[in-house]
Amino acid sequence: MAAMSLLSARGLIRHFGGLRAVDGVDFDLAAGQIHALIGPNGAGKTTFVGLLSGRIPVQSGTIWFNGQDITRLPAHRRVALGLAYTFQITSIFAALSIYDNVALAVQRLHRRDLRAHSMAHLARVGLKGRADQVAGTLAYGHQRLLEIAMGLALEPRLLILDEPTQGLANAEIDGFKALVQGVVGQTTVLLIEHNMEVVMDLADRITVLDGGRVLAEGAPAEVRANRAVQAAYLGG
């Protein structure tokens, strides 16, 4: 394992029957970066981060987070260690108020000033004025923002964003990019993203998955120039 990495995975495998969703992935994530994970549909991206976050059990391989072997830890223990995951399909508490959604994330960390902390996190995504609104009544784009606010409210060392811009309008995507750039320095971001423009603008480093394996890894310019990546995306 690389000593400087916030998160390292070695030989991760997860098959579903005959489907080799994740098939021997080695992965290192440096602290303080925005690291994007891309790949064609069915490349195994969501399964891979499912293994990292603990939502899906690892078949074989090892995961270290912050120097600790977390391979067998349940998901909630990993969150407590500072590994936060925001859902690809928006998964907020639709029946609760927006305030309660964020307060749930905040209250595990802060014994005091729950309200002040929660409101600060809502202000960051521009939802402060709607704190008492029922979360399920928010527009889709705002629900995505609330989801991210809940992730940030966990004050994680690593924030995994699973397709955060999916279904957002262009103006909303610009707001999202500014938001993610604003959290660099406070947290490391692992970004699973289809929108190449977002990836190229935000990422310090990119890993490309294809068929459950790492196809390429490097800086954005390197990955863009990589013929194997072009082939995987363009079917060449």
Place this chain on the structure above:
Amino acid sequence: MRVWGFHLAVVALLFGLQFVLPPYHFTNFARIMVLAVFAMGYNIAFGVTGLLSLGHALLLAAGMYGTGLAISVLGWAALPALLAGLAAGGVMALAAGVLALRTAGVAFMIVTLMFAQAGYLTILYFGPVTGGDEGLVLAQGARVIGGVDLAADTPRYLVALALFAFALLANLALVRSRLGRVMVAMRENEERSRMLGYNPFAVKLAALVISGLYAGAAGAAYAVLFGYVGASFAGIQYSILPLLWVLLGGAGVVLGPLVGVLVMFYLIDLASGYTTAHLLVVGLALLVLVLFAPKGILGSLRERAWPWLP
């Protein structure tokens, strides 16, 4: 502030009722308040945390027999026997919960149902100690605390009210606490709660133990206040009744259990004055409820008029 004031006003109203209620209803209300404590416990598991248990009779019976046997077999005084019943409810919920919470949904319903049936059969099996089908009648001399005879109408009413008031305010504090928020989160979206760092098993177990303490307290109080401990309270009926009470009054609403027990009690009471098929009337009332107010009486009120009602 308004919330606490409203609930205290309900307690004050129940206190005042003792001066106007005729004797028959006086006893009924004492019974209703004790059963409402049981229903509140059920509401904490089902209404707040989303755990649909079909085995809460086990927890009621644990409290009832914990107190009843402490008095009849061990010869304990009423006060320590009450505490034994309270503890029995909590311990039984812990033991059953550790096993049953390995399941969820329909499997959880079936496992809790089976646990309760096992408890019921255990009570019958040890008939020589538990009184079996006939149950135990507790001697009046054993139902005294500090020289006050709890079998008398007024002390009985006041003890039932004190228990109810404490249970109600504790319930209100719970749902407004951080733990209460996490319990609701488990009901609403367990997977998301887990990804916020909460252990679903631990939160649900805590909810069940609190629920068990409520059921245990209600069973213990019933034994001492009404002097009877019976296997019928461990039967399937007393697992289904709290579910119906809570649905009728409003699942997840703190005052829902009281309203549910009260309405159901008098519905049966009135209907049985006219017909022996009083359960038919109850069934029809529940149909009407499902069709026109699926959130229960207070649940609908909260939705339409009183959004502040916890």
